[in-house]
Amino acid sequence: MTAFRTLRNFKILFLTFLFLLPSCSQSPKELKEEAAKYFNQAVDYYSRGYYGNAKDLFIEVVEIEDELKLSDRSGDCFLYLGLIEYEFANYENALNYNNLAVKYFKQKFNRRSEGIALNNIGNIYSQLGHYDAAAAAYRKSLNVSQFSADKEGEAIAQLNIGSVYSERGDYQSAFDYFSRGFKQFEILGDLQGQAVSSNKIGEAYLRFGSLSDALNTFEFARETAENAGLKELIPSIMNNIAVSYFQMGDYNSAINALEYANAKLNQKEDPSTAWIIQNNFGDCYRMLFQYDNSIKSYNAAIAISDEYGEGLNSAFLKLKIAAIKLLQGKGGDIEALNEAEEMFSDLEDYFDEVQFMQGKMNALAGRALVYSYQKKNEDAYELMIEVQDMIKEHSFQISNQLTEYYCLSPEVASTLNLNIPFLKSKKYGELINFTAVVNERKKLNFLNSLNEFKFKTDSKNKAVDSLKELRAELNYLRFEIANEKGKSGGDRNSERLDNLIDRLDQLNLDNKNPFEDFINNEYNFVNSGVDQIKKRLKSNQLVMFYFSGDENITAIGLSQTKMFTETLDLFGESLSRQVNSLISNIERNDTVNTFALLNGIYNRLIAPLENKLTNVNEITFAPYFEDAALQYLPYHALITNSGEYLCEWKKVNHFSGLNQTKEKLRGGGKFIVADSFSENIGAEIIKPSHAAKETLLREDPSQLVLFVPVYFSMQQPTSSYIELSRDSVTLPGFNMSFGNLPALSTGSWIINNFFTDKQSSLKLLPQLIPSSSDIVISHYNIPEEYKKEASTVLLQGKGDYYKILDKKYLYWISYFHYLKLR
Structure with a gap:
């Protein structure tokens, strides 16, 4: 658990004689x-x-x-x-x-003390985000401890090295060092060390998304702490258990774990854990729609936070209360809606004062939503345009050392529908533009979280490494300044605040992010707003957007010359249930139920638009980012009332942004990464191995077919990679991370094994591979033999994929064709 850090009232004692220099006569x-x-x-x-x-x-x-x-x-x-x-x-x-x-x-x-000093150096570098320097200092400490047979110092250094890897998202290396530290403590018979190291292993599992492993490890840490009588460790371990249950969706078990943690807690000794536990009670009750209990818990957390002068943390908690008031208000509670407006307005002023722009953006968005439900549509729209301008420089995400152990992040954007102000004010084109800006920010957030990049030249690789460290330090300094400004009375350390501001001023960057500027240039992102899309469309092409509202879905069609809208009689939750059922039926090859669903969804999503599609030959579907049901819907396979698939009536693509205006040089040749591939289609087969990654980077294929797992998660970017070696569990460096992909010029991808956390935007994946122009992804689980049969068609690129794929089985529906507009 992150240690609670606060300075007691900083007092100056006037000890006149104490500081006199010693007399020469002494x-x-x-x-x-x-x-x-x-x-x-x-x-x-x-x-x-x-x-x-x-x-x-x-x-x-x-x-x-x-x-x-x-x-x-x-x-x-x-x-x-x-x-x-x-x-x-x-x-x-x-x-x-x-x-x-x-x-x-x-x-x-004095080797032991030397190791302590080296660990302190590592801690400073780690806090500033200079992870290479931190790891180097920790390794020196490890060497000193090993040389002097200091097993405890050795174990501590290993835990610190593991923490650096965990911060960088290299969880396998983190597990390795945490486990080494645990074994050293086990040899020493140090139960406290065993409990701490096993808790760290659990936190790495939790960040990685391996929830059952995390839960089992936390339970071991709790049992070890209790057997050793280490009461002070139990509350933070139990909070981690609660977070694990929360992420599993088991909110009642999470509450039970929090009640156990609260009973063991000494608030005066560990106030940060106290307010975290109360916050997490609020998060659990919120998910159970027990809003009154949720607000009560958040207020209890605020009381503790305020007692210790942690104003910024209290503001995060107030954002959560305001969001709940908004949810109550949109259901008809006028008083709650007015309270939400007042809270968001006060929070906007507070975040502006402490210069925490992420908080201000969330407060603005919250106030815009309140105005929408108060039917102040123009005011709501104006606020969202202000938010849109801020998104270009800042993220909605509020993730820092204060919120690290919360079940739910405080940002409004993660729990409320930001489409609403645009839909209610009928600003449909502006909604498309807003979504484009949000998508750009989400891509940058993903890339900001990656710790490894590989470009085609050493100079660029060195530049990006330097900029990553600068980015991490900037984020740290800006947060610490806001945090210190947010402290009240004697809890604010003015000297510390002045030093933080001075260090930030020395960097002379204002609110700029040089790392993002560099990445934007290398990835050559193209804004996909209304005007930009229209320029890329031909006369017979149409892009279809779908946006979920509170009670229905709005369809927006964009052609070369005009835009139309249609409010559909379809509720988001209803569609989600249908899509989940559809996927299950396709994987079982259940034709009867699948055909019925495909036709039913067509009649609700497409049929109301038929009279507007007469002169359209090609439709590119662009569902709203946050709506998983719309993302996973196989539009190409929807069945018309004449009994044909939609892709037999119109050419169908899935939107993946716009092609870069400046084309990159394409690689050469076709390559397949697979254990075996019997079809002779003029492609070179690369077997998964330690050498596969280097082979691909060296050969730089123009077309690439993958029969290996591809893990992609917008929520856990550092857990996203292409698995190119069977030994990747123990040797993760042989995987292809998404930060390595700029070194490839591959334009055409076929991905046969796809994993997502169901909260990722699949349409953003091709845009995170800079040179890609079209990607075909199999989204559902299908038999291996069909993947190979389909890939043969896809790799040969004969005309329209969907018309050529064998439709004898439902598995062809699994393939989604993502295309960038040229």
């Missing part, structure tokens, strides 16, 4: 005794939070020992001074003091 013995007295007093001040006084005394000790040519306590003074400078955000000074401590302890052959 003997060496007296000076040595005075240094010892100062050191003990400094340690006492440090432990009570009087960091300024402690700093002066530690420096005094160092100066006395330097005068006496002694160094009994100088090394420990350097360690404390490093910690104090870190508290005040003087990171360079903190690094300098810890480096002095390393030098001192190395000369004294």
Whole structure:
């Protein structure tokens, strides 16, 4: 659990005589005794939070020992001074003091303390997002501990290295180092170490999305902590268990775990865990639609947060309450709607004051939704345009050390429908433009989360590595400034705030993000707003957008010259149930029920538009990002009332943005990654192996067919990769991460094994492969032999895929053709 960090009231004690320089008449013995007295007093001040006084005394000790040519306590003074400078955000000074401590302890052959200083250096670099430097410091600490047979120091260093890998999304390496640390603690018989390391392993599983493994590991950590009588560890472990149940959708078990955690908690010793637990009670009740209990829990969390001056965290919690008030208000509770408006307005001002733009965006979007339900449609629309301008520079996502252990993130955008202000004000073209901007932001969020990129030149690879570190430090500094500004009264550390602002000013970047600028240039993203789409369309082409409202779905058709809209008699939840049933029937090859569903959905989605499709030969479907049902619907296989598939009546594609205006050089040749492929279609077969990744990067194929797992998740970008080696569990470096794909010029992809968390936008996948122009993805589970038969047709590219694929079995429906408009 992230340690709760707050500075006690920073007090200046006027100790007039204490800080006088020692008299020249004092003997060496007296000076040595005075240094010892100062050191003990400094340690006492440090432990009570009087960091300024402690700093002066530690420096005094160092100066006395330097005068006496002694160094009994100088090394420990350097360690404390490093910690104090870190508290005040003087990171360079903190690094300098810890480096002095390393030098001192190395000369004294004090390996244990040398390892502590190196770990402190790693912690500073890790906090700033300089993960390579952090890992290097931790490895030095590990080497020192191993050299001196310090098993505890060795275990701590391994946990720290694992934490760096976990932050970077390399969970397999994180598991490896956490497990090593656990084994060292096991050898030592250190139950506290075993509980902490197993809890870290569980957190890595949780981030990776392996929920059952996470739950089992947390249970082991809890049992270990309880057997050892380590009561202080149990609340945070139980909170992790609750989060695991929450992500499984078992909200009642999550509440039971939180009740157990709350019973074991000492709020004064661990206030951050206390407010996290209350927040998570609120999140669980919210998912159970127990809104009154949810608000009560959020208010309890706010009371604890306010008591310790954590204003920014309280604001996050108030966002959640405002969102619930909005949900109550749209159901007809006028008082709740008015309360939501007032809360969002106050939060907008607060986030603006502390310069936390993600929070301000969410508050603005919340207020826009309130206006929509108050029938102030123009006001709602104007606010959403303001939000749209902010999205270009900032993300809706609120993810930081305060929200890391929450069940639900505070952002309004993740739980409320931002289509509503546009739909109610009938601003349909503007809705398409807004969605385009949101999609660009989602792609950038995905790429911002990746930790490995590979471009075609070493200079670009070095540049992106440097910019990644700069991006991480910028994010950290901006959050810490907002967090410090949000603290109230004596809890605000003004010196720390000034140092954070100074460090940010030294970077001289205002609100810019050089990493995003670099990525935008390399990926050459093309905005897919209304005007840009129209320019790419031919006279007989149409793009169909679908947007879910509160009670129905709105269809928007966009052609070269005009736009039409139609409100459909179809509710989003009803469609979702039908699509889930449809997928199940297709995978069972249940033709009777599948045909009935395909025709029924056609009559509700397409039939009302038939008279507007007369002169259209090609339809590209572009469902709204957040609606999983619309994403997974096989539009090409919908059955018309004349009994033919839609793709037999019209040419059908799925939208994947616009082709880059500047075409990249294409690779050469066709390649298949598979264990075997019997058809002779002029393609080279690459078997999954350690060498597969390097082969693909070297050969740079123009067409690529994959019979290996492709994992893609917008929620967990660092868990997204192409599995190119059977040993990828133990050797993840042989996988092709999505950050490696810019090094390929492959334009045509056929993906036969696809995984998603059901919250990803499939249409964004091709846009995250810079050179791709069309991608065919099998979305459902189909037999292996049919994948190979279909891939032969797809790879040969004979005309319209859907007309050529064998329709004897339903499995052909699984293939979705994503195309960028040229």
